[in-house]
Each structure stands twice: as C-alpha cells, then as structure tokens.
Amino acid sequence: MSVSPVDLPVAGSRSLKGGIELAEEGTTKTGRVKRRLTSRRATFAAVIIAVLWTTPTFGLLISSFRPAEEIRTTGWWTFFSNPALTLDNYQDVLFSSSQASPQLGAYFVNSLSIAIPGTIFPLVIASMAAYAFAWIKFKGSSVLFILVFALQIVPLQMALIPLLQTFGVILRPGQEWLHDVIPSIPEQNFLPIWIAHTIFALPLAIFLLHNFISEIPGEVIEAARVDGASHMQVFLRIVLPLALPAIASFAIFQFLWVWNDLLVALIFSGGTQDAAPLTQRLAELTGTRGQDWQRLTAAAFVSLVVPLIVFFGLQRYFVRGLLAGSTKG
Amino acid sequence: MTTADLIGKILQVAGGLAIFAAVVGLVLFLVDKAPKRQRDYVVLAAFVGPALVLLFGGLIYPAIRTTALAFFSRTGDPVGFENFIWAFTQPDAVRTLVNTVIWVILVPTISTIAGLAYAVFIDKSRGEKFFKALVFMPMAISFVGAGIIWKFVYDYKSQGREQIGVLNAIVVAFGGEPVQWLQTSPLNTFLLIAVMVWIQTGFAMVVLSAAIKGVPVEQLEAAQLDGTNAWQRFRNVTVPGIRGSLVVVVTTISIATLKVFDIVRTMTAGNFDTSVVANEMYTQAFRANEPGRGAALAVILFILVLPIVIYNVRVLRSQKEVR
Numbered sequence: 001m002s003v004s005p006v007d008l009p010v011a012g013s014r015s016l017k018g019g020i021e022l023a024e025e026g027t028t029k030t031g032r033v034k035r036r037l038t039s040r041r042a043t044f045a046a047v048i049i050a051v052l053w054t055t056p057t058f059g060l061l062i063s064s065f066r067p068a069e070e071i072r073t074t075g076w077w078t079f080f081s082n083p084a085l086t087l088d089n090y091q092d093v094l095f096s097s098s099q100a101s102p103q104l105g106a107y108f109v110n111s112l113s114i115a116i117p118g119t120i121f122p123l124v125i126a127s128m129a130a131y132a133f134a135w136i137k138f139k140g141s142s143v144l145f146i147l148v149f150a151l152q153i154v155p156l157q158m159a160l161i162p163l164l165q166t167f168g169v170i171l172r173p174g175q176e177w178l179h180d181v182i183p184s185i186p187e188q189n190f191l192p193i194w195i196a197h198t199i200f201a202l203p204l205a206i207f208l209l210h211n212f213i214s215e216i217p218g219e220v221i222e223a224a225r226v227d228g229a230s231h232m233q234v235f236l237r238i239v240l241p242l243a244l245p246a247i248a249s250f251a252i253f254q255f256l257w258v259w260n261d262l263l264v265a266l267i268f269s270g271g272t273q274d275a276a277p278l279t280q281r282l283a284e285l286t287g288t289r290g291q292d293w294q295r296l297t298a299a300a301f302v303s304l305v306v307p308l309i310v311f312f313g314l315q316r317y318f319v320r321g322l323l324a325g326s327t328k329g
Numbered sequence: 330m331t332t333a334d335l336i337g338k339i340l341q342v343a344g345g346l347a348i349f350a351a352v353v354g355l356v357l358f359l360v361d362k363a364p365k366r367q368r369d370y371v372v373l374a375a376f377v378g379p380a381l382v383l384l385f386g387g388l389i390y391p392a393i394r395t396t397a398l399a400f401f402s403r404t405g406d407p408v409g410f411e412n413f414i415w416a417f418t419q420p421d422a423v424r425t426l427v428n429t430v431i432w433v434i435l436v437p438t439i440s441t442i443a444g445l446a447y448a449v450f451i452d453k454s455r456g457e458k459f460f461k462a463l464v465f466m467p468m469a470i471s472f473v474g475a476g477i478i479w480k481f482v483y484d485y486k487s488q489g490r491e492q493i494g495v496l497n498a499i500v501v502a503f504g505g506e507p508v509q510w511l512q513t514s515p516l517n518t519f520l521l522i523a524v525m526v527w528i529q530t531g532f533a534m535v536v537l538s539a540a541i542k543g544v545p546v547e548q549l550e551a552a553q554l555d556g557t558n559a560w561q562r563f564r565n566v567t568v569p570g571i572r573g574s575l576v577v578v579v580t581t582i583s584i585a586t587l588k589v590f591d592i593v594r595t596m597t598a599g600n601f602d603t604s605v606v607a608n609e610m611y612t613q614a615f616r617a618n619e620p621g622r623g624a625a626l627a628v629i630l631f632i633l634v635l636p637i638v639i640y641n642v643r644v645l646r647s648q649k650e651v652r
Contacts, residue, residue, distance in 0.1 A: 046450035049443065050463045053527065056478045057466070059495060063481070075493050109335065113342045120346065124353055125379050132376035136369070144381070151384060153638045154392050155588055157610050157627040161620050162394035163387060184337035194345065199387030202380055231372045232357045260471030262591040263607075267615060273334070279473040283595050286477055293481065293493070300477040304470050311469035315462070318469070319535060 064089055064301050068294035089298035102285055102295055104278065104302050111259055111277040111303075113190055114269075118197035118258040119251050125198065126205035127213070127247060131235050133206070134214035135221055145210065151203040159199075160267050167192045167268070188270035196268045197258050205250055212246035213239055252314060253321030256307055278303040392631075398624035412625035425604045425626075428518055429633070432589065432605055436525045437582040441575065443526065444533025449563065452541055461538065465531035472528070476595030479524045483510040514602035521603055524592050529585065533578045540574035541567060573644065580641040587633050606630050 063076045065085045074082075093104045132138075133145045171192055179187040216239060224234050240247075262279045269276040271284075282303055285296060311318055356375045363371040402408045416422045444464075451460045467475060484494030488507055492498040497507040511517045544567050552562045568575075590607040597603045599612060606626055614623025 042450040043454060046447060046454070046460060049447050049450075050460055053464045053467070053530070055495070056482050056527070060478045060481055071493065073493075074491055075495070075498050077495075077498075106334065109338055113338050117342060117345050117349070121349060124349070125383070128353075128376045129380035132373060136373055136376065138369075138373055144377070148380075148384065151388055153631075153634060154388060155607075155627065155630050155634055157588070157607060157630055158395045159388050159391035160395075160627075161398060161614050161624060162391035166386070166391070182337075182340065184333045185341055186334075186337060190338075190341050190345070195383075195387070199383050202384055203388070206380060230361045231376070232361050235376075236357070256469065260473070262471070262473050262594065263611065266611070279471050279591075282473045282477060283591070286473075286480060286595050287598060293484075296477055297481065300474050304474050307469040307471070307474075308466070311466060312462075319465075 060297050060300060063293060064297035066294070071293045071297070089294045090302070093295050093299045093302060102281060102289075102299050103273070104281065104299055106273045107276060107278045107281040108302065110190075110269075110273075110275055111279075111306075114193055114197070114265070114275075114277050115255050115258040117190070117194050118201075119255045121194060121198040122201035122205050122254065123247060123251055126202055127209050127240065127243065128235070129202075129206050130209035130213050131231075131239050133210050134216075135234070135239075136231065148203055149207050152207065154203075156200050156264070160263075163196065163199075164267055167195075171195075186274040188272060188274045190275055193265065193268040193275065196264050197261070200264065201254055201257075205254070208250055209243060209246060213243050216242050249317050249321040251321075252310060252317050256310060256318075256321075259306060395624045395627050398620055399628050401621050403619050403621055408621065412621045413629075415622060416625055416629060421604075422609070424602055425599075425606055425609045426629075428602070428604060429587065429606045431518060432522055432525070433583055433586050433633075435519075435522050436529060436586040437579045439522075439526045440529035440582055441533045441537075441578050444530045444535075444578070445537050445575075447530070448534045448538035448541055449567075452538065461535065464534055467528045468531045472589075472591030473595050475524055475528055476592050479520075479527070480511070480596055483520060485509045485511075511597055511603075512601050517597060517601055517603050521592055521596055524596070525586060525589055529582045533582065536574055536578050537571060540571035544570035576644045577641065580637050580644075583637050584634055584641075587630060587637075606633070 059076045062079050063071050065087070066076065066079060067084055067086050067088065070078075070082075070084060093102050094108075095105060097103065129148075133141060133148075175187055175189055175191060178185055178189065220238060221234055224238055229237070259277075260279060261277075262283055265277050265280045266283075269280060271280065282296075282299055285292070285299060289295060360368075360372050360375045399412055400407055400409060402411070416426065447460075447464060451457050454460070481493075482495050483497075484492070485497055485507055486492050486494075492501050492507055494510075496510060501507055508516075510520050548566050548570070549562055552566050557565070588607050589605060590611065593599055593603055593605055593608040594611070599605075599608045604612070606629060610623050610626035610630065612623075613619040613626060
C-alpha cells in the first residue's frame with residue numbers, strides 16, 4: 001500500500017523532488033499584486049486553519065515548562081499574563097530516580113537502540129534484494145517481485161500473533177543464552193523487535209528501492225560487467241552510490257516510523273525498561289497517570305524532539321520519504 | 330537506568346550492528362569466490378535469499394497461520410465461523426465495526442477537503458513554506474504524542490474548578506458546563522477522529538499542493554479570459570487536473586485510517602464505545618487471551634484494506650499509461 005515517489009501522479013515525479021521547496025515557484029510580481037487584491041479571505045481562512053492546527057502542540061509545549069502546581073490549577077494560556085518557567089518537569093521525567101518519575105532516560109536510549117538498527121538492517125537487506133530483482137536475470141524474477149510488491153497489502157496485524165509464538169520458540173533460547181554469557185544484556189533484549197521491524201519494512205523498501213535502482217541506465221552497469229566487475233563490485237561501487245538519495249529518503253521514513261511505532265513495540269518489546277521504547281512508556285503513562293500533566297507534557301516533548309529535529313532539519317528528504325511510505329503498516 | 334544497563338544496551342546495538350556488518354561483508358566476499366559455474370546462483374541466493382526468508386517466515390507464513398487461527402477457539406478447538414459471527418453480532422464487536430466505518434468515511438473526506446482548501450488558500454502566497462510546515466508538522470510526530478497533545482485539549486475538570494483543557498475552557502467561557510469529552514459516547518469517537526484528521530491533513534495538503542502547481546497555467550489563463558470566476562476555475566480546471574492525486578490521497582488516508590491503533594489506544598484504550606478494529610484486534614489477541622477473535626479481526630481488517638489497495642494500484646497504473 002505504498003505510493004512510491006515514482007508512481008505518484010502529481011504532475012510527474014518532478015513535483016515531489018521539490019516537495020515543500022517548490023513553494024517559491026511562480027511568485028511573479030504582477031501575479032502577486034493581483035492576488036493580494038483577491039485573496040484576502042483565502043488568507044484569512046488559511047491563518048485560521050494554521051492557528052487551529054498549531055495551538056494544541058503549542059499549548060503542550062508551554063505547559064511542559066510551567067510549574068506543576070500551575071499546570072494543575074490554571075490553563076496554559078494564563079502563562080501570558082503570569083509567566084513562570086521551569087525545567088523541573090524535564091529534570092523529573094528524564095533523570096529523577098524516584099519511583100513516581102517516568103524515568104524516560106532509559107526509554108530514550110531504548111528508542112534509539114531500536115530505531116538505528118531497525119533502519120539499517122532492512123535497508124541493507126532490501127537494497128541487495130532490489131538490486132537482484134532489477135539487474136540479475138533469473139527465472140521467476142518478475143513473479144517473485146510481484147509477490148513482494150503484493151505483500152505490502154498485508155496489514156502487520158495479520159502477522160503478529162504467530163510471529164510472537166515463533167519468536168518464543170526460536171529466539172528465546174538464544175536470548176537466555178546471551179544473558180548467561182553477558183549478564184549486562186538482559187534476557188529481554190532488542191533482537192525480536194529489530195527482526196520484527198526489519199520484516200515489516202521489507203516489502204515497501206524493496207519495492208521503492210527497486211523502482212529507483214532499476215532506473216539506473218543499463219549501459220553503466222553492463223559496461224562495468226563487461227570490464228569484469230562482479231555483482232558485488234557493481235552493487236557496492238555503482239548502484240549504492242547512485243541510489244543514495246532514494247536510500248536516504250527511505251532511511252528517514254523508516255527511522256521515524258520505528259521511532260513513532262507503538263504496536264510492534266507493545267508486542268515484541270516486553271514492556272520493561274530493558275527494551276521498551278518511549279512511545280510505549282508514554283502510552284502507559286497516559287493510562288496510569290493521566291492527570292499528571294506536568295509529567296505527561298514534558299514526557300511527550302521528550303519523545304517529539306527527535307522527529308521534530310528530523311522534520312525541520314531534513315525537510316526535503318523528510319517530505320519525499322513520507323510521501324513514499326505514508327501508509328506502511 | 331544504571332550504568333550497567335546502559336553498557337548492556339550499547340553492547341547490544343554495537344554488537345548487533347557489527348555482527349550484521351560482518352555477516353553481510355562475509356557473504357559478499359564469499360560470493361565472489363564461488364566457483365564460476367555456480368556463481369550466478371550463489372550471487373542470487375546471497376542477494377535475494379535473506380529478504381525472501383524473512384518475508385516468508387515473518388509475513389507469509391504468519392499471515393496464513395493467522396487466517397487459520399481465526400477458525401479456532403481459545404482452547405484450540407475448531408469452531409468454524411464462530412469468531413466471525415461474534416465479530417458481526419456481539420454488540421461490542423459490532424460497535425467496533427461501526428466505529429471503523431465512521432472513521433474511514435470521515436477521516437479521508439475531511440482531511441482531503443481541509444488539505445485541499447489550505448493548499449489552494451496558501452498557493453503562491455508569501456510565506457507559503459512556513460504555512461505548509463505548520464500544518465505538515467503533525468505528520469512527523471507519533472500518534473502517541475498526538476494522542477497526548479489532544480488529551481490535554483480535551484481535559485476535564487469538575488464544574489467550578491478552573492478548566493485546563495482548551496475545549497472545556499471555551500465551553501465554560503461561553504457559559505456552558507464542562508463536558509467529559511472522552512467519556513461521552515458517541516461524541517468521543519468524533520473527537521478521536523479529529524486527531525487523525527489533524528495528522529492526515531498535512532499529508533493531503535503537501536501532495537495536493539504539488540499537484541496544483543502541476544496544473545498548466547495556460548489552461549487557467551484561458552479559463553480566466555473566458556470570464557470565469559475563481560471558484561469556476563477551481564471546480565472545472567484545477568480539480569480535474571489533480572484528479573489522480575486526489576484519488577491517491579483519499580485511498581492512502583483510508584488505508585492508514587483503517588489501521589489506526591495508537592490514537593485509540595492512547596486516548597481511551599477503546600473504552601467508552603470508541604474501539605476500532607485494529608485496537609480490538611490487539612485487545613482480543615494480546616490482552617483478553619482470545620487469539621481466535623483477534624485473528625478473525627485481523628482477517629476482517631485485511632479484507633477491508635484489500636479493495637482500496639486494488640483500486641489504488643489500478644488508478645496508478647492507468648495514470649502511468651496516460652503519461
């Protein structure tokens with residue numbers, strides 16, 4: 001269920017390359033004057049929508065810096081008449097070791113520990129498979145590729161129950177053994193959740209990367225093959241460097257997808273400090289401490305910081321990646 | 330978190346990545362050393378093999394198992410279609426299905442209209458980039474984070490106390506009584522839907538905005554010379570010009586909506602008549618110890634998604650042919 005950058009019928013794929021960037025295009029002087037006369041109401045409506053869309057996040061952000069007592073008793077908008085700022089909430093949710101604190105530090109590390117390999121593993125495996133589907137001729141290649149493509153329509157809910165059982169049989173003994181050998185690695189390690197994320201990422205990743213890799217000019221690859229380059233050399237020296245933009249876009253999408261995921265974590269992480277990511281901890285907090293707003297607001301922002309940095313820092317890649325994979329799962 | 334825990338985690342990540350890199354490197358190295366005659370097969374197995382093994386073991390086989398599981402009771406006895414009959418007759422389960430239908434009708438419609446309107450309003454305006462970023466931003470954050478943001482908006486304090494949720498504060502300011510938004514059915518379902526709309530509008534807006542810029546200026550100018558007003562131009566030139574993108578946006582959001590889980594889980598956990606199929610699937614299979622029912626719901630989800638995906642693929646293909 002993907003919409004690949006190549007496939008999106010938005011006036012050819014060129015419009016996607018620019019994504020948000022394209023905005024500046026077509027601002028001619030005469031046009032601007034004409035528009036200023038006609039679009040007052042439209043601008044007004046746009047501002048309304050923009051305010052409506054931003055206020056909830058803004059309110060949460062302000063609240064996360066307000067003292068606990070004030071959050072409990074007054075609305076965040078009173079901040080403007082009575083500004084009082086504190087970092088206590090963040091101090092509390094991240095570093096406090098008291099029982100009441102959500103102790104997010106550990107979960108933050110978990111989220112990173114899940115998301116980084118959870119991005120690299122599927123990308124490597126998928127780009128190799130995509131290369132093979134695109135440039136190694138073999139019987140049944142197209143049938144297999146269509147099968148992989150079709151797998152995108154299987155919601156991951158379809159796989160969860162049996163996969164958990166399989167992991168219990170196959171991975172569990174290995175995890176226990178590892179814990180015996182290296183005690184600082186807990187029995188509930190990251191392995192199941194890495195593998196789960198890798199599996200669920202593959203259909204979309206192979207499909208998207210194949211679209212990109214198959215468009216590399218055939219002459220380039222054939223020339224290298226004729227010169228005696230092996231598939232490995234072609235893959236490492238020619239295909240990977242050329243496919244880097246596509247890989248980067250998908251990497252960002254996959255990283256955010258894993259970082260923001262809740263369902264896979266709930267089922268495969270075990271739910272403790274050992275392996276559970278931020279999202280799972282947050283979901284738990286809203287259930288058990290739904291009224292501790294000084295903690296919830298700060299905790300929510302701890303989890304939002306990384307996606308927001310990616311969003312504002314890598315906006316162009318971000319847009320491309322998101323458009324490519326927005327319905328994964 | 331103790332230092333030992335941290336070291337354990339760093340060990341896992343570093344070790345995991347190192348082992349993975351070593352295995353991939355070794356495989357690539359050995360492939361080149363394979364005897365010439367079988368080399369092609371070895372290369373093929375090394376490149377496609379891992380992906381196929383993972384997909385078969387982790388997706389195809391489990392999906393088949395899940396389908397089979399849907400016909401068994403929790404004790405492992407075959408029960409025919411009983412789990413499906415449960416899903417379509419038991420009041421709570423029916424409620425779940427009805428909610429899912431409401432979600433999948435409202436979210437794509439409202440998000441697409443709002444996204445399109447916004448894209449048109451800010452098109453070529455000054456600060457377009459900035460305006461886009463504001464509405465697109467929710468797309469970056471997790472559904473869980475969005476759930477908390479909106480739970481705060483919907484917060485309720487008993488009457489007489491100062492409201493800290495924006496919505497109740499507004500209600501009280503206009504002289505109303507505060508409402509327990511998330512506990513009041515059926516209103517709560519619509520309030521959860523608002524969260525999904527809040528997230529998906531940005532997606533619709535970005536795709537449609539790009540499409541609008543692809544509509545030929547000459548066509549718009551020609552229509553203008555014919556004396557049409559802005560609305561007529563929008564209706565008769567722009568909308569037909571972006572039809573393909575509209576279909577993609579609607580179907581994409583529909584699929585995402587059918588699978589919505591995190592929002593419901595975080596905000597109400599499916600209580601107060603707000604459950605949807607994906608959430609109920611999780612609850613039945615992993616909380617209520619009813620894997621048969623959970624599997625049946627997963628199958629229902631699959632069947633609901635299927636036609637939308639097929640339609641999407643067909644539209645994409647016909648678009649490609651036109652081009």
